[in-house]
Amino acid sequence: MYTIQKKVELNPTVTLMEVQAPLISKKAEPGQFIILRVDEDGERIPLTIADYDREKGTITIIFQIVGATTAKLNQLKEGEAIHDFVGPLGVPTHTEGINQVAIVGGGVGCAIAYPVAKKFHELGAVVHSIVGFRTKDLVILEEEFRKVSDKYLLMTDDGSYGEKGLVTNALKGLLDAGEKYDEVVAIGPMIMMKFVSQLTKAYNIKTMVSMNPVMIDGTGMCGGCRLTVGGQTKFACVDGPEFDGHQVDFDEAMARASFYRDFERHAYDETCNLFKKEVN
Amino acid sequence: MPNMSMKKNEMPAQAPEIRNKNFQEVTLGYSTEQAIDEAQRCLNCKTKPCVSGCPVQIHIPAFIQEIVNGNFEAAYQIIAQTSSLPAVCGRVCPQESQCEKYCVRGIKGESVGIGRLERFVADWHNAQPDVKIEKPASNGHKVAIVGSGPAGLTCAGDLAKKGYDVTIFEALHLAGGVLVYGIPEFRLPKSIVQKEVNALMQLGVTIHTNAVVGKSISVDELMESGYEAIFIGSGAGLPRFMGIPGENLNGVYSANEFLTRINLMRSYQMGSNTPIMSIRKVAVVGGGNVAMDAARCAKRLGAEEVSIVYRRSETELPARKEEVEHAKEEGILFKLLSAPLEVLGDEKRFVKGLKCIAMELGEPDASGRRKPVEKPGSEFILDVDCVIAAIGTSPNPLIKSTTSGLDTQKWGGIIVNEETGQTSKKGVFAGGDAVTGAATVILAMGAGKIAAKGIDEYLMGKTQA
Numbered sequence: 001m002y003t004i005q006k007k008v009e010l011n012p013t014v015t016l017m018e019v020q021a022p023l024i025s026k027k028a029e030p031g032q033f034i035i036l037r038v039d040e041d042g043e044r045i046p047l048t049i050a051d052y053d054r055e056k057g058t059i060t061i062i063f064q065i066v067g068a069t070t071a072k073l074n075q076l077k078e079g080e081a082i083h084d085f086v087g088p089l090g091v092p093t094h095t096e097g098i099n100q101v102a103i104v105g106g107g108v109g110c111a112i113a114y115p116v117a118k119k120f121h122e123l124g125a126v127v128h129s130i131v132g133f134r135t136k137d138l139v140i141l142e143e144e145f146r147k148v149s150d151k152y153l154l155m156t157d158d159g160s161y162g163e164k165g166l167v168t169n170a171l172k173g174l175l176d177a178g179e180k181y182d183e184v185v186a187i188g189p190m191i192m193m194k195f196v197s198q199l200t201k202a203y204n205i206k207t208m209v210s211m212n213p214v215m216i217d218g219t220g221m222c223g224g225c226r227l228t229v230g231g232q233t234k235f236a237c238v239d240g241p242e243f244d245g246h247q248v249d250f251d252e253a254m255a256r257a258s259f260y261r262d263f264e265r266h267a268y269d270e271t272c273n274l275f276k277k278e279v280n
Numbered sequence: 281m282p283n284m285s286m287k288k289n290e291m292p293a294q295a296p297e298i299r300n301k302n303f304q305e306v307t308l309g310y311s312t313e314q315a316i317d318e319a320q321r322c323l324n325c326k327t328k329p330c331v332s333g334c335p336v337q338i339h340i341p342a343f344i345q346e347i348v349n350g351n352f353e354a355a356y357q358i359i360a361q362t363s364s365l366p367a368v369c370g371r372v373c374p375q376e377s378q379c380e381k382y383c384v385r386g387i388k389g390e391s392v393g394i395g396r397l398e399r400f401v402a403d404w405h406n407a408q409p410d411v412k413i414e415k416p417a418s419n420g421h422k423v424a425i426v427g428s429g430p431a432g433l434t435c436a437g438d439l440a441k442k443g444y445d446v447t448i449f450e451a452l453h454l455a456g457g458v459l460v461y462g463i464p465e466f467r468l469p470k471s472i473v474q475k476e477v478n479a480l481m482q483l484g485v486t487i488h489t490n491a492v493v494g495k496s497i498s499v500d501e502l503m504e505s506g507y508e509a510i511f512i513g514s515g516a517g518l519p520r521f522m523g524i525p526g527e528n529l530n531g532v533y534s535a536n537e538f539l540t541r542i543n544l545m546r547s548y549q550m551g552s553n554t555p556i557m558s559i560r561k562v563a564v565v566g567g568g569n570v571a572m573d574a575a576r577c578a579k580r581l582g583a584e585e586v587s588i589v590y591r592r593s594e595t596e597l598p599a600r601k602e603e604v605e606h607a608k609e610e611g612i613l614f615k616l617l618s619a620p621l622e623v624l625g626d627e628k629r630f631v632k633g634l635k636c637i638a639m640e641l642g643e644p645d646a647s648g649r650r651k652p653v654e655k656p657g658s659e660f661i662l663d664v665d666c667v668i669a670a671i672g673t674s675p676n677p678l679i680k681s682t683t684s685g686l687d688t689q690k691w692g693g694i695i696v697n698e699e700t701g702q703t704s705k706k707g708v709f710a711g712g713d714a715v716t717g718a719a720t721v722i723l724a725m726g727a728g729k730i731a732a733k734g735i736d737e738y739l740m741g742k743t744q745a
Contacts, residue, residue: 252629
C-alpha cells in the first residue's frame with residue numbers, strides 16, 4: 001500500500017506528499033521519477049522525486065494542481081493510499097567531477113531542483129541556487145534551499161519578494177560578475193529552461209535540463225515521451241529525464257506538451273464539477 | 281463417418297457495420313452443434329501432421345475426438361496438458377501458418393478449424409462453475425519471473441504445477457503484458473486474460489505489479505534475495521519510428537502508445553482519465569497484426585477513414601489473413617505499394633497530412649520477399665490528422681544494462697540456448713520477444729514452456745548434485 005504519511009500544502013496550488021514506498025526509496029536518486037495512478041480508472045502520470053528517506057521508506061512528491069489527475073491526487077488525505085506508485089525510473093542526475101554548480105529552479109520545478117542542489121551540496125560542491133516564482137504567495141522550499149546553497153537568489157515576476165525579474169537575469173548577473181560554473185542545472189517551465197539554455201550556450205557552460213513530457217508506461221514501451229535531442233529521437237523515460245539543454249528541441253517539446261490541452265481542460269472541469277456535487 | 285464437407289463451419293461474427301463501432305468481441309464462437317460438426321471433419325489420421333505445426337504440441341486429434349464424443353471437459357484437459365492459455369490461443373494464434381497449415385484436409389479443401397475448436401473447448405470450460413484449483417505441494421524452490429505476458433504466464437504456470445514457489449514481477453499496474461496492453465478487447469476480451477491470471481494465482485503464484493525489474497530491483501538483487509532461478513520474459517521494447525521528417529508532430533503515435541491508451545487505459549470509455557485524440561482520418565504505417573489492430577481500433581474510435589499504408593503488396597502483408605479480411609470488412613482502406621516520406625504539420629504542429637510515394641516490387645531481398653523500390657515522381661499526399669507507426673520494436677535496454685554477465689545480440693535480443701532457455705548467466709533463463717524480437721503470443725508461450733523445463737532440470741540437477 002502506497003500510504004500517504006504526510007501531506008502539506010506548500011502554497012494554494014502546490015502540495016507535498018510523503019508516500020510509503022520502501023522499495024523505491026531504497027533505490028531513488030535525485031533526477032529520477034515515479035509514475036502513479038490515483039485510482040482504478042486513473043491515468044498514469046510521471047512525477048519527479050522531490051526527496052526520499054531510505055530509513056522511513058518514503059518518497060516525497062511535490063505537485064502542482066494542473067489537471068484532473070493532480071486535482072484528484074490532491075483530494076487524498078494523510079493515511080489514505082495512492083493506487084499505483086512505481087519507480088524509481090529514469091537516469092539519476094550526473095554529479096561526478098562538478099565543483100561549482102548553478103541550480104536554476106522555476107515555480108514548482110524547484111521541487112525537483114531541490115534534491116539536485118542537496119545532492120551537490122552533500123558531495124561538497126559549491127552550490128548557487130537561483131529560484132523564480134510569479135509572486136510571493138507561490139514561493140516554496142525557501143528554507144530547504146538556503147540550507148544547501150552557498151548563494152541563494154530569489155526572483156519574483158512582480159517583485160513582491162526577493163528581486164524583481166527573471167531567473168535568466170540573475171544568472172547572467174552572476175556570470176558577468178565572474179562566477180565560473182562547471183555546470184548549470186535548470187528545472188522549471190519549458191520556456192524558462194529554453195532561455196536558460198540559450199544564455200549558457202553563449203557562455204559555453206554545460207547545462208542540464210529536466211524534461212517532463214507526456215508518458216504512459218515510463219519503461220520504454222510506448223514512445224509517447226519522445227523528444228529530439230541533438231537531432232536524434234530520445235525517450236525521456238529511459239534516456240532521461242535530464243538532457244543537455246543545448247541539444248534539446250524545446251519548440252517541438254512545447255508543442256508536444258500541448259497535445260492534450262483541450263482534453264485536459266475538459267477533464268479538469270468535469271472533475272471540479274464532480275467535487276462541487278460531492279460538496280452539495 | 282467423418283464429415284467430408286470441403287469447407288470449415290463458418291465462424292459466427294458480429295456484422296462488420298455494427299462491430300466497427302463497438303469494442304465487443306468480433307467473433308462469437310461455435311455453437312455446440314457447429315463444434316461437433318466441425319470436429320467430425322477431422323480424419324483422426326495416424327500421421328497427425330497438425331501436432332508438429334503447434335509450438336506447444338497440443339494433442340490435436342485426441343482433443344477433437346473428445347469433441348466428437350461430446351466430452352468437452354475431457355477435450356479441455358487434453359489441451360491443458362500442454363497449453364497454459366487455451367482460450368487465448370484459440371483466439372490469437374496464427375493457426376493457418378501452424379497446425380492448420382499441415383492438416384491433411386487442407387490438401388483438397390479447407391483444413392479442420394482447429395483454432396476455432398480450441399476456442400470452443402476453452403470457452404465451454406470457462407463457462408462451467410469454477411472448480412477450485414488445488415495448490416500443488418511446495419518443493420521449496422523459489423523462482424522469479426520477469427514480465428507477465430504470454431511467456432511469463434506460461435513459464436509461471438508450468439513451474440507452479442510442479443510445486444515451485446513462483447513470483448512474477450510486472451512493470452505495469454495490471455498483469456497480462458501484451459495480452460492486456462496490446463491486443464484489443466474485440467479480439468481478446470480482457471476478462472479471459474484475467475481468468476487465466478486468476479487461475480495462476482490459485483496455483484499459488486504471487487504477482488507483484490508496479491515492479492520494474494532493472495529499476496525497482498535488479499536481476500542480481502533477485503538472485504541475492506533467494507530466487508534460485510529467474511526467467512526473463514520482458515517482451516519487446518522501444519517502438520521504432522519511420523525516420524522521416526515530422527514524426528514527432530502531435531497526432532503521430534507509435535502503435536504501442538495508441539493501443540496502450542485504448543486497451544490498457546481504456547481511453548475510449550467514459551470515466552477513464554487517459555486522453556486519446558479525437559481522430560478524423562488515420563494512416564497506419566505497417567502491415568502486421570499490430571497495424572491491423574491499430575487500424576481497427578481507430579475505426580472504432582469513430583475515425584471517418586482509416587488506411588493501412590504498406591510498402592509491399594497484399595501477398596506480402598505479414599498480418600494474419602483473417603485479420604486482413606476482418607479489417608477490410610470493417611471498412612479499413614489499404615494503400616498498398618506506398619511508403620511514407622514525410623508527416624506534414626500545421627502551424628500548431630498537429631498532423632495535417634502524410635506524404636507518400638508509390639512503390640513497385642523489384643528483386644527478392646535478404647528476407648526472400650521482393651524488395652520495394654520507389655517509383656520516381658509518384659509522390660502523393662494522404663489527407664490525415666493522425667499517423668500511427670506500426671513498424672516494430674527494438675528490445676528494451678533496462679534489463680540488459682542492469683544485469684551483469686547477460687549476453688545479448690548486437691540488436692539487443694538476449695542470447696539463449698534454444699533447448700533450455702538458459703542465458704549466458706547462471707540460473708537466468710529467457711524467452712519470448714525479449715529473445716526473438718517481436719513475434720507471436722504462441723511462440724512466446726512455447727519459449728516459456730521450454731524455459732520452465734530448463735529451469736526444472738537446472739534446479740533438480742542442482743539439488744541432486
